[in-house]
Amino acid sequence: MIAAIPSSTLLGVEGYSVSVEVHVSNGLPGCTIVGLPDSGCREARDRVRAAMLTSDLDWPMRRITINLAPSHVRKIGTAFDLSIAVGLLVAQGKLDVERIKGIGFLGELGLDGKIRSVEGIIPLVDAIDASDVVVPPDCVNQASLVAGKRVRAARTLGELVKLLSEDDNADVMWTLPSPVADGLISRISEEDLADVRGQPLGRWALEVAAAGGHNLLFVGPPGAGKTMLAKRLPGLLADLDPQTAMQTTRIHSAAGLLPLAAQLVVRPPFRAPHHTSSPASIIGGGSGRVKPGEASLAHGGVLFLDEMAEFPRSVLDTLRQPLEEGVLRLGRAGLTLTFPTRFLLVGSTNPCPCGEAMEHSRCRCGPNERARYLGKLSGPLLDRFDLRVPIYRPKVGELFAKNNGERSSDVAQRVALARAIAMERAGKCNAQLTAAELDEHAPLHNEATKFLSDQLSRGLITARGVARLRRVARTLADLSQEDSLLTLEHVCAARELRQDTTLGTAAA
């Protein structure tokens, strides 16, 4: 007899529908699993056998063939255990085919018959080819987030079989474990902007970056407060909109980062990989199971590269596609996986190897050293930063000043307002405005045009730099809620926020 049970596997951050076919026939007793299973899938045979025996179910002494169709796609994970068990029972005639029609099964089996949770439940449930899904009890909260699927759970294999065998009408309500009260929404403790003393330029840059979605680079000596400032950026960003929230939750679920009790990821994620991270951990990859990297995990939020110049050039180069297109395409054994990667990039770097180039004549680096240090950042990556702000060490007086800066919540309000204005005007945040849209939505005052053409003719800025300045100027105008032409003040301020002198390169 043959049975086909709907299930699914993970491909990158998306699920992929799999049909678990179970065939039982005469012949020497044995069990093989085909369909490019990884080692976890292959071990299912032993787990399912023990679980079934523990649950007082028969393991057929026949020739068993299990095919995970389609057979040309690599299968990973242990979620097939449950569907294999159910398939065996159906193939033996122990379960009625009609009863389980239209139900998918996901779950790992413990040797005691317990149904255990699996990683990446959200994309798995989303991809399954059935309207009802049985998931491990711990995964119910997250599985319920997926639209269009009815989620059911059972604690053990025995319980599940009992529920499936009962001769009731199709709409039996199975016992669901009580939902966690006020399902915990993923929320990291966010730092408050009021902790930062002084640094008016740095705090202003954070506000502008948040309001317009502009990538931001902090340049400064060690101890100036670059990392401290960067960590305060997520606190200024609004909650994710439903579509992005769902995307981000799926990605985090696929990476196995979502705590079981958590539901939707609502706050923008903040990812800060160390500069010794491998390229694979940043962009995703790995053989067999392709996990999303930091760039994907930051989707909808902030990717913070501390000590940018210490990152290997290869890693920085791989970020170009995500920054340009908002997705990352990885090729793996005939398949191209797409990871969504729309994030705000924040970088921090020293101006030179010793870090003192911005102070009074204290730098001990030769011009070659300096050029080599910043050489890694030159070119296309540097150009992606709309804001390049120098951060100087705070003076002693500032550190002990009584009056704190504004709180994050106050700044966040202004940011939200500015974002709303931009969305209404162009349907996207200012950093993504194309050249044509700039002409339409960000017209310049005469004075401003004169200033920009003067800078262009003196070779202090490139044409692309002009476009970037206009985007930032548009955000500055939105923050002060001025909707008329962009003035000289806006453009000059934008220029101040996009400095190069500290970097010693000519590109503007």
Add this chain to the structure above:
Amino acid sequence: MSAQMTPEDSMHACAAALAALPKIGPARLSRLLRDADPVTAWAKLREGHLPFDHSDFDMRDVPIPRDLLNLWKEAARNTDPNELLLRYKRQNVKILTRYTEYPNRLTLDEYAPSVLFALGDLDLLHLPTVGIVGTRRCSRPGRQIAEHFGRQIANVGIAVVSGLAAGIDGAAHRGVLEAPFGVGPIGVVGSGLDMPYPAHHTELWRDVATKGLLLSETPLGQRPHGWRFPARNRIIAALSDVLVVGESHERGGSLITVDEAIARNVLVMAIPGSILQSSSVGSNNLLRDGVPPACSPQDVIDEVRCASAARIAMLEHHVTDADADRTQVESSASHQSTSVFHAQLSPKPMNDAERTVAAALSSEPITMDELLMRSGMSLGELSVTLRRLEAHGCVMQDEGWWWLVREQS
């Protein structure tokens, strides 16, 4: 080929070849050429002999061991001085030795270089000179001040001598090259004349060589070894009528130049700097120890006249007509200087914003952050106002630090 070589050419060829011997420095070279001319010395070395008598051995002499002598013998046999000379001629590099043409100013110097390579206008050595030296890691105002001094001093017909290093040296010469009526600068470097060092001064080298004079003790093609720099400092000191220290850290190469100057009775002056700058500690210490301060280029120019006259009298050198022209140019130059420091722009009335910003600034550079907090203005207004003030010449900026240059009503 050798038929076209004049006796002078042979001297030059052998001098260049001697300077290029391995492991030879100014001291050994001087010893070799003290008692013999270059041609003789070269011939002797090819045989493996010293060009002087062993009985002339003096305790103070630099030793020349037998291994070295053999090394030189090998090198001498493998080198053709005439070919070497062609290389120098092709690049228009002149070779100066005591046996041929040699700068008058150095003839009485005890430690003068015995072989000197020159590119450019040798007549500049007859003019009064001022050496401007300083640290490579100078402050931003310090750099502007060195440029200003270079420009004003060159404008009155004084040749500025410096080392073409990063920082104060380079700034001084850049100022000289900008002077509208200025005489060319004199650069003394530690590497071969065809090997600009540091790399980012390549253009400056070219300008000094074409519009002024470039000197070096190092043969062509050699990069600067560390010991070449203190060695060339003595030449800077020897060529200066007055030595001005722009900025110096507590310890630095420019202080070596000061020692060399003092040993030669050359007047040393120092430009005072803020006591808060580490780059001015050395130069301020000189002032504390009694060196006269150079508070403006005029201070230096006044001293040069006396010093130059003394030297000229000592060498019994005739003052040329160039002096007469110079005095004339001098009086007109001060009225036509385009320097920011003496700009005679009609004072424009400042608006409120400009007044606020000017009040927040001082002669000590501060960052934009600091300005934002002191002035309380928004970034947009502040940046527009700063640019306006910069265009009027009231403030200056360097890599993000701003300071006040001129008080205004």
